[in-house]
Amino acid sequence: MRRGGFAHDTGEGGVSEHHLRGGGDLIWELGTAYFGCRTEDGDFDPGEFAEKSAHDAVKCVSLKLSQGA
Known part of the structure; x- marks a missing residue:
């Protein structure tokens, strides 16, 4: 990612070591399930x-407010 000079979206899975390994800028997608950002109770x-x-x-947090079918 760094070598290409571009940003990369994490998807709903949260920020992981795999996203950080490339060295580029990240857009952290935080969806309705809060993957990667919730308590043990799911809050x-x-x-x-x-x-x-x-x-x-x-570099950016993208908040997904609803999920389409």
Whole structure:
């Protein structure tokens, strides 16, 4: 990613080591299921959100407000 000079969307799976490995800019897609940003009970985790969104590679957070069928 870095070599190409472009950003890359994480999809709904959250920020993972695989996304960070390429070294490019990330667009963290945070969907309705909060994958990668929720408590053990399944609720939104503001602390985890703050930590992951502050990562140097994360340049944008894309919030998906609804899921189409």
